Every structure is written in C-alpha cells, then in structure tokens.
Amino acid sequence: xxxxxQSPRHEVTEMGQEVTLRCKPISGHNSLxxxxxxxxxGLELLIYFNNNVPIDDSGMPExxxxxxxxxxxxxxxxxxxxxxxxxxxxxxxxxxxxxxTDTQYFGPGTRLTVL
Amino acid sequence: xxTVTQSQPEMSVQEAETVxxxxxxxxxxxxxxxxxxxxxxxxxxxxxxxxxxxxQQNATExxxxxxxxxxxxxxxxxxxxxxLGDAAMYFCAYxxxxxxxxxxxxxxxxxxx
Numbered sequence: 001x002x003x004x005x006q007s008p009r010h011e012v013t014e015m016g017q018e019v020t021l022r023c024k025p026i027s028g029h030n031s032l033x034x035x036x037x038x039x040x041x042g043l044e045l046l047i048y049f050n051n052n053v054p055i056d057d058s059g060m061p062e063x064x065x066x067x068x069x070x071x072x073x074x075x076x077x078x079x080x081x082x083x084x085x086x087x088x089x090x091x092x093x094x095x096x097x098x099x100x101t102d103t104q105y106f107g108p109g110t111r112l113t114v115l
Numbered sequence: 116x117x118t119v120t121q122s123q124p125e126m127s128v129q130e131a132e133t134v135x136x137x138x139x140x141x142x143x144x145x146x147x148x149x150x151x152x153x154x155x156x157x158x159x160x161x162x163x164x165x166x167x168x169x170x171q172q173n174a175t176e177x178x179x180x181x182x183x184x185x186x187x188x189x190x191x192x193x194x195x196x197x198x199l200g201d202a203a204m205y206f207c208a209y210x211x212x213x214x215x216x217x218x219x220x221x222x223x224x225x226x227x228x
Binding site for chain 1: 150152159206210215
C-alpha cells in the first residue's frame, strides 16, 4: 500500500513568495494532520482535518498560514507571504477511523527553506 | 496538560548489543496510547511500536520491545541486537484521542560498528 505522499520533498524560495505544500493521505484514512518540525520547537501540530473538515487549527502560527482539504485524497498547506522563520520540515500524517486506528502515519516531509 | 519527556538527548550502542531508550509522560487519563517513532536521516517518521494503556502486556515488534510501567508513567524502548540501520532519532509520543499527539524531544541513537 502506498503511504502518505508529500510534494515537493524540498522547496527553496525567497522571502515574500507564496509556498504550497501538498499531501495525499493513505487511502481510506479520514483524518489528516499537518506538523512542523524545527530544532527549537520540535514537532508541532499545526492543524488537523476529520472527514475533510478542519477541526483544530489552533497550532497555525499566523494568518499567513492556511490549509485546505478539498477532498478525501488531497490537502494543501499554504504560506503567503513566506518568511525565513518558516524554514522547517513540514510533515503530513493520516489516520484511519476503525477501532485501534489511533496511529498516525507520516509522510516523508517537505524541507522548506525561505531565504 | 500532557507532557512527554525523553531525558537522554543522545545514546550510543555497539552493534549487536542491546540499548534502552527512556520516556516518561504525564497524564490524568486512564485510557491512552503510546508510541515510538524512528526518524532516520531521511527524515521519514517511521512507526516502530505502539502500546495501548489498558493492555498490561508489553508490546513487541521483532527486535523492538517496550517496558510499559503505567503506575510510574514510564514507557522505555529496548532495541536488541542493534544494527547499523537502527541509527536514528527516536521519538516517544502520547495520545488519548488519536488526534492531538504529544511528542518528546527525541533521543539520537548512534550505532557503533
């Protein structure tokens, strides 16, 4: 089975530019999570969706960040405008809905560098 | 509030030997789940092992096993017969809902040939 797919794997952009990160969850999973990982703050949950609906976005740092999930197989995390302090690895994870499926499965991450 | 603490920032082990990584957590919940994730240099977060708090039996996955002490709120990972491919950052994680995960700060494991 294909795991969580993220694109791009690496993104280098200049301050002020718009950045869009993409995620395809595992087929059949109904919850999707976006995380950010930095040396200083570790892994932070930014937002999560359940059945394509945003449930908790309290981790989204600023209005510059937005996330959408237009359907069960696709989600985006957008940063506009980007700033150097947004440089981090961004992970997408998904989780199923059956009993015992409390486990989150992570994608390979997108390493974002904002110059 | 739930917190997860990994008190060993770095550990090393000789190849083929056994190493134990420590994790403690704080929660007022009685039903929850604990995990160990491995993050190799590729950055991929890989699930190593999962423990359900209501199960007294310690989880095992091949060379990986846990020592789950619910009363002490301790959840250590034992890696037996360490291999070079085990070198990675290891994160302990807690959840009681499956949604909000709380991660420790990680332990960097070096395997010495």
